[in-house]
Amino acid sequence: MLSYQHAYHAGNLADVHKHALLSVMIDYLTRKDKPLSYLETHAGRGLYFLDGEESAKTGEAAQGILRATLRNWFDEDHPYARALAKTRAAHGAQSYPGSPMIAASLLRDMDSMQLCELHPQEYEALFPLMKRHARLHQHDGLEMAISMTPPTPRRGLMMIDPAWEVKTDYTQIPKLLEKLSTRWNVGVVALWYPILENRAQAGMVARLMGAFPQALSHEVRFPPARTGHGMIGSGMFVINPPWGLDGEAKRLTDLFKSL
Numbered sequence: 001m002l003s004y005q006h007a008y009h010a011g012n013l014a015d016v017h018k019h020a021l022l023s024v025m026i027d028y029l030t031r032k033d034k035p036l037s038y039l040e041t042h043a044g045r046g047l048y049f050l051d052g053e054e055s056a057k058t059g060e061a062a063q064g065i066l067r068a069t070l071r072n073w074f075d076e077d078h079p080y081a082r083a084l085a086k087t088r089a090a091h092g093a094q095s096y097p098g099s100p101m102i103a104a105s106l107l108r109d110m111d112s113m114q115l116c117e118l119h120p121q122e123y124e125a126l127f128p129l130m131k132r133h134a135r136l137h138q139h140d141g142l143e144m145a146i147s148m149t150p151p152t153p154r155r156g157l158m159m160i161d162p163a164w165e166v167k168t169d170y171t172q173i174p175k176l177l178e179k180l181s182t183r184w185n186v187g188v189v190a191l192w193y194p195i196l197e198n199r200a201q202a203g204m205v206a207r208l209m210g211a212f213p214q215a216l217s218h219e220v221r222f223p224p225a226r227t228g229h230g231m232i233g234s235g236m237f238v239i240n241p242p243w244g245l246d247g248e249a250k251r252l253t254d255l256f257k258s259l
């Protein structure tokens with residue numbers, strides 16, 4: 001039973017962290033005049049509206065991207081700011097791009113894209129938006145991660161951004177990443193995870209760091225969105241991190257500390 005809907009959380013501080021790092025990675029990979037594959041296991045609906053009912057209900061975007069914008073966290077040349085500007089130009093000032101749209105706005109014609117989304121409602125919204133840019137799969141993303149790899153071209157990035165509703169994800173995902181890195185040793189694989197007050201993620205992160213000592217592991221902390229809300233930070237674990245990602249990670253560490 002899928003209950004998570006990203007519309008309530010789009011543009012929150014975790015999205016700012018994840019989408020800033022994702023856009024910097026894609027920007028770096030697209031500097032080379034060689035095609036690349038972009039794969040995503042949990043795509044969401046691709047486009048959100050920050051004046052929508054869901055966003056107003058949680059207020060998370062106001063604490064996230066709207067506050068980051070007021071504080072000038074991203075200058076206009078930053079790839080995240082470029083993706084935001086492109087989305088707003090096409091869909092209005094209150095629109096916010098999900099990760100597939102961020103990727104689509106930074107990728108080139110020669111690049112290829114595959115997106116998985118299991119939720120029927122989210123897939124229905126994603127399909128018309130992304131069908132010109134990507135091959136879409138309404139299928140379990142973790143199963144597809146294996147069957148989509150190694151992609152053609154082999155050079156590329158996979159974003160894994162589960163809803164973490166299934167408790168076994170914390171034990172299954174490290175096994176998946178180990179399998180993936182054997183099948184696709186050149187792939188950049190980025191996993192987003194929440195930092196929870198109850199430390200549910202801690203064992204998984206320790207296992208990943210043991211298995212991939214060269215990976216980039218970056219965490220930021222922030223105040224919970226509401227009293228009693230368990231998420232107190234955001235983490236990205238990146239296997240084969242592109243050059244320059246650590247610089248952006250350090251910059252984000254300082255910015256999040258200033259909150």
Ligand SMILES: C[S@@+](CC[C@H](N)C(=O)[O-])C[C@H]1O[C@@H](n2cnc3c(N)ncnc32)[C@H](O)[C@@H]1O
Nearest residue numbers: 006042043044098099117118119140141161163
């Ligand atoms: C955190 S959201 C994705 C947000 C998106 N990556 C972004 O940054 O804009 C997680 C998504 O995974 C979907 N989902 C849940 N279980 C799934 C599964 N087993 N396979 C694929 N998608 C799934 C949910 O419907 C939800 O849209």
